[in-house]
Amino acid sequence: MIGVQFDDVLRRAKEGDNDALGQLYADCSPRVLGYLRTQGIADHEDVAAEVFVSMVRDLQRFNGDEDAFRGWIFTIAQRRLVDERRRRGRRPEDPVEFDAMSDALGSVPTAEREALERLRATGLLEMIEALTPDQRSVLYLRAVGDLTVPDIARTLGKPETAVKALLRRAAATLARRMEQEVGE
Amino acid sequence: MSEGRGDPRSGDDQAMELEELDAVLADLRTAFVRPAPPDVAADHLARMEAAALEERLPAAAPALAASGAEPVRHHLRRRLAVVAAGVVAVLFGVGGLGYAGALPGPVQDTVASVMEPFGLDLPRSDDPPATSDREDPSSGAGNGARSDEEPGRSGETPGRSGESPGQSGETPGQSGTTPANGSEPPGQSGESPGQSGSAPGQSGEDPGNSENAPGQGATNPGNTGGNSNGNAGGNSAGGAANGNEDSNAGGNGNANGGNSADAPGQNR
Secondary structure, three states, X not given: OOHHHHHHXXXXXXXXXXXXXXXXXXXXXXXXXXXXXXXXXXXXXXXXXXXXXXXXXXXXXOOOOHHHHHHHHHHHHHHHHHHHHHHHOOOOOOOOOHHHHHHHHHHOOHHHHHHHHHHHHHOHHHHHHOOOHHHHHHHHHXXXXXXXXXXXXXXXXXXXXHHHHHHHHHHHXXXXXXXXXXXX | OOXXXXXXXXXXXXXXXXXXXXXXXXXXXHHHOOOOOHHHHHHHHHHHHHHHHHOOOOOHHHHHHXXXXXXXXXXXXXXXXXXXXXXXXXXXXXXXXXXXXOOOHHXXXXXXXXXXXXXXXXXXXXXXXXXXXXXXXXXXXXXXXXXXXXXXXOOOOOOOOOOOOOOOOOOOOOOOOOHHHOOOOOOOOOOOOOOOOXXXXXXXXXXXXXXXXXXXXXXXXXXXXXXXXXXXXXXXXXXXXXXXXXXXXXXXXXXXHHHHHHOOOOOO
């Protein structure tokens, strides 16, 4: 979070200040890249680059606070994601290649690698992959994107009530399957 | 926990469920959310800065001018290409219209003057328009020398029948007093067709106002020169206005024989 300085950073970024653009990128890129990783996009870094280039091009038209800015970035990311899937003819149901992710995490800090291994060990990643595409998107936007329900609704173009319902169903499904795993 | 639709639990229970979900998914956040690798971040930032330059953000403008960035040169080249294509299209358009003589007078003259040094002889606004042989006064029916229709006879042979008013009993153009009936070929009398010694349409009798029925008088201008030109065959029966019409027809060689059928007073 940039915090109270966000307005100033945004103003300078609109003026073309590279440092300000760097601050916005540093604040948003981990979540954007993380969300794209969860979507099974092989070249998620290229898609992320398109997201931030679009951000720069449309920055003059954005007005709002930091939360709105984050939601706006994820809206761009979601559109680029749809474009990328359309371009590659890839369905959103295609599973995330967690094995490749795990390999890529070979050099990352231990906490992240351990978290991923825990997710795999509990079977939670597979459970998430078994959710519907909408439930999965809502879940990842909440968990990885750290977006509020209204921001998720704007990002996906759905009513807030629909987003809340999707979250509840996803949580219930995951909880039920985890109980089943424990019972077995 | 059960599926959300029709869930009988209270809102508090559902809120707790979401909190539990967030707790469970904390590992998810930890596993996926991490800073971009340095090389990736550098690449992304470079693309963002290039995009900022392309968008000509105010602060980027001075740097842009100093660096002569490639993206902007690309934009300039594209704009120049568009302008050049537009100029070429306009030149071709104006040139084509000028060649066809279809431009407004002053513009046509200007274009002709501009093109003249290049060896292109374009028509000027005061040049006579190209005409067909049929409309050429020097070879038209007014001469009586060549008409597509036989002099004194229109295609519908107006004034031919005995029923038609304006008939003198003679074939139009064959009156004994008209040049058409002389030894010379029809329409080639010594006098100008349709004049009869008077100005066209100005015979001694007021055309159309003679005591005779319109087109019936022997001296009716409509029956003199007009007939000899093959036009007045129809015009001779033309009624009140025949005098002027015939005179004009004789002088101008208008091939109005066929029109005579519609002339007032005809064939009644």
